[in-house]
Amino acid sequence: MLCQLPKPTDPNLLVGIETADDAGVYKLDDNIALIQTVDFFTPIVDNPYLFGQIAAANSLSDVYAMGAKPLTVMNIVAFPNSKLDGQVLLKILEGGCAKVMEAGAVVVGGHTVDDDEPKYGLSVTGICHPDKVLTNANAKPGDALILTKPIGTGVLATAARADMFPDGSAAAAQSMAKLNRKAAEVMACFPVNACTDVTGFGLLGHIYEMASGSKVNIKIAANAVPLLPEAAEAAKMGLVPAGAYANRGYLSTVEFAQAVPENIRDLCYDPQTSGGLLISIPADRAASLLDVLHKAGVIEAAVIGEITTHGKGEIYVY
Amino acid sequence: MERVRYMSIDVDARGLACPQPVIGVKKALDSIAEGTITAIVDNSVAKENVIKFATANNCGVSVSQQGDHYYIKITKGKAVPTEQTFKQPQTSNGKLVYLISQDTLGHGSAELGGVLMKSFMFTLLERDPRPDVIMFINAGVKLTVEGSPVLEHLSQLSSHGTQVLSCGTCLDFYGLKDKLAVGSVTNMFTIVDELSSAAKAVTL
Numbered sequence: 102m103l104c105q106l107p108k109p110t111d112p113n114l115l116v117g118i119e120t121a122d123d124a125g126v127y128k129l130d131d132n133i134a135l136i137q138t139v140d141f142f143t144p145i146v147d148n149p150y151l152f153g154q155i156a157a158a159n160s161l162s163d164v165y166a167m168g169a170k171p172l173t174v175m176n177i178v179a180f181p182n183s184k185l186d187g188q189v190l191l192k193i194l195e196g197g198c199a200k201v202m203e204a205g206a207v208v209v210g211g212h213t214v215d216d217d218e219p220k221y222g223l224s225v226t227g228i229c230h231p232d233k234v235l236t237n238a239n240a241k242p243g244d245a246l247i248l249t250k251p252i253g254t255g256v257l258a259t260a261a262r263a264d265m266f267p268d269g270s271a272a273a274a275q276s277m278a279k280l281n282r283k284a285a286e287v288m289a290c291f292p293v294n295a296c297t298d299v300t301g302f303g304l305l306g307h308i309y310e311m312a313s314g315s316k317v318n319i320k321i322a323a324n325a326v327p328l329l330p331e332a333a334e335a336a337k338m339g340l341v342p343a344g345a346y347a348n349r350g351y352l353s354t355v356e357f358a359q360a361v362p363e364n365i366r367d368l369c370y371d372p373q374t375s376g377g378l379l380i381s382i383p384a385d386r387a388a389s390l391l392d393v394l395h396k397a398g399v400i401e402a403a404v405i406g407e408i409t410t411h412g413k414g415e416i417y418v419y
Numbered sequence: 420m421e422r423v424r425y426m427s428i429d430v431d432a433r434g435l436a437c438p439q440p441v442i443g444v445k446k447a448l449d450s451i452a453e454g455t456i457t458a459i460v461d462n463s464v465a466k467e468n469v470i471k472f473a474t475a476n477n478c479g480v481s482v483s484q485q486g487d488h489y490y491i492k493i494t495k496g497k498a499v500p501t502e503q504t505f506k507q508p509q510t511s512n513g514k515l516v517y518l519i520s521q522d523t524l525g526h527g528s529a530e531l532g533g534v535l536m537k538s539f540m541f542t543l544l545e546r547d548p549r550p551d552v553i554m555f556i557n558a559g560v561k562l563t564v565e566g567s568p569v570l571e572h573l574s575q576l577s578s579h580g581t582q583v584l585s586c587g588t589c590l591d592f593y594g595l596k597d598k599l600a601v602g603s604v605t606n607m608f609t610i611v612d613e614l615s616s617a618a619k620a621v622t623l
Contacts, residue, residue, distance in 0.1 A: 263438040324578045339471030343464045
């Protein structure tokens with residue numbers, strides 16, 4: 102839909118809306134580029150403080166995925182003042198603020214509108230050296246693909262609404278609230294070719310964006326993909342969100358080996374909230390990147406696949 | 420023989436968003452020992468999810484479409500009474516279940532036992548069909564926690580759909596509850612339930 106709008110012509114706009122990337126990048130001078138992104142959504146967990154943390158971690162993630170450092174944020178809030186206690190909003194904002202502080206950024210303002218359903222998120226501004234900006238469109242054949250968080254948050258959020266798999270749902274909430282800061286800081290020390298974060302289009306949707314943007318084909322080892330606890334069981338039980346089916350419907354270039362079970366396929370399409378970074382790095386450096394990630398506390402990071410050849414964005418999952 | 424427990428229930432889940440249709444079917448299935456449930460849904464997401472739920476619970480499923488509505492017939496327990504039901508009176512859920520009560524395999528050298536357990540888990544992973552459920556009790560829970568020599572194998576089994584369950588009391592006893600690294604915690608009720616309803620239960 103965005104392509105129907107007039108195209109900006111400013112030469113300082115390094116990454117705009119046309120490449121389906123995580124954030125916009127605008128070059129200020131030869132040393133500094135401005136990274137800007139915004140995201141907000143309805144509560145995904147019942148606990149307002151935790152929801153605030155998750156929404157903030159999710160918004161900040163886009164800046165990390167560009168290889169940048171977040172500086173300032175603005176709160177974006179919709180809240181039903183007549184229906185809900187103001188304390189709930191306070192808890193949401195406290196949760197968000199805690200994550201912003203953990204990210205080393207500052208809240209500089211925000212805006213609230215009265216709305217039937219609460220919504221929360223951040224507009225984030227970060228900076229990066231213009232030459233160090235990581236897009237999703239530069240993965241190269243011979244790269245290994247690393248994912249830094251387990252998948253299954255959509256399925257487990259659905260399970261939570263059904264009062265099933267409480268352990269898995271709790272683990273999903275903790276994972277969603279986790280910043281991608283450490284992963285981004287570690288990544289900055291390595292010759293990474295491309296990066297994005299895994300969110301609403303699911304693991305395969307974001308792999309496809311990387312593959313088509315980079316004009317390469319990608320192979321994924323299904324049993325190497327880290328899963329949240331109980332995610333496989335919950336998917337098997339039919340707790341699969343509509344978004345996963347929609348993602349499956351959009352992607353026409355994915356082929357699965359017969360041995361990959363249906364519930365794992367569902368998880369590969371499962372829309373993620375505040376998912377991990379998807380990092381494309383030359384294969385000979387992947388093991389040492391993974392090792393440093395693990396040592397930095399990003400313990401669930403794993404090599405999940407490889408960039409095979411130049412191509413049209415075909416994905417094979419085996 | 421009377422079939423008094425045989426019930427037939429309709430679940431009208433039209434107009435309901437995910438996961439409500441699955442919850443409705445779950446409640447209906449939980450309320451009967453055996454019988455048939457007909458779930459009516461009006462979108463393909465609900466249809467797929469209800470089929471997944473019923474299949475995961477070892478029920479028979481058949482679907483018919485009328486206009487925009489799907490009628491999903493789910494059969495729990497003994498199939499709709501037929502001659503076969505009487506020939507084979509079984510309540511098995513068709514599952515292959517393993518109960519593992521130690522962290523090494525066999526009696527004798529512990530060192531050899533560790534090697535054998537690793538080889539055993541690898542073979543379980545490679546063999547078809549893979550187990551539906553592996554349950555760990557007593558010292559067996561040392562295999563599902565951080566630092567376990569078979570963690571990789573169990574994680575792979577888990578990602579292929581095998582349920583990996585560790586006894587909560589046992590994890591507590593060994594002080595390993597925070598260290599669980601694969602699968603989930605279970606209790607004696609589930610352990611007994613899985614063992615007694617399995618098609619085949621293997622105890623080590």
